[in-house]
Amino acid sequence: EADIYQTPRYLVIGTGKKITLECSQTMGHDKMYWYQQDPGMELHLIHYSYGVNSTEKGDLSSESTVSRIRTEHFPLTLESARPSHTSQYLCASSEGPGAGGYTFGSGTRLTVV
């Protein structure tokens, strides 16, 4: 039973469209993260948040933006999708350092045509 939900699971969209990838968690975790993974490559951190109204860019530069208005919700938005944005996007949350591992969502596989 998932405690962190991502929608949609798969998305194929045309170039120039605005898209929002949804991520919600029911565990009350303050810390949430977005990772991007290209096929056969490592997960790279693109955004993170340590609480409401707190967002930071990750280690990999991304044209996407995020918001954290509610603890449980951490959506990612691309204002104008491009083929270079084709990738898998994974959302995760954690209680914090020393509290165990991250809980991951199922991911969104995005294809921009």
Add this chain to the structure above:
Amino acid sequence: ILNVEQSPQSLHVQEGDSTNFTCSFPSSNFYALHWYRWETAKSPEALFVMTLNGDEKKKGRISATLNTKEGYSYLYIKGSQPEDSATYLCAPQSNDYKLSFGAGTTVTVRA
């Protein structure tokens, strides 16, 4: 971003055999080492979080060791079963609490 090396990239194991693989990471600025199992079409699942040099953790037939001084961790699978087929991700956590992931070791257990 930490440079994380996992080897081998993939391996095939006969059911019932044991196997192990490695994660190497920079020993400086170290806070913890995470291991995740990622089965196809599922979410990555946390296996272990280790912090101390010499730590050993066990979960069923899977165990892991940690050497923070030389910057490596081993993950062992004893008596491999088909359900152990997955990609195993290693992720060192630095003092700023961010994780850096390796590309993973993909294990395929043949019946």
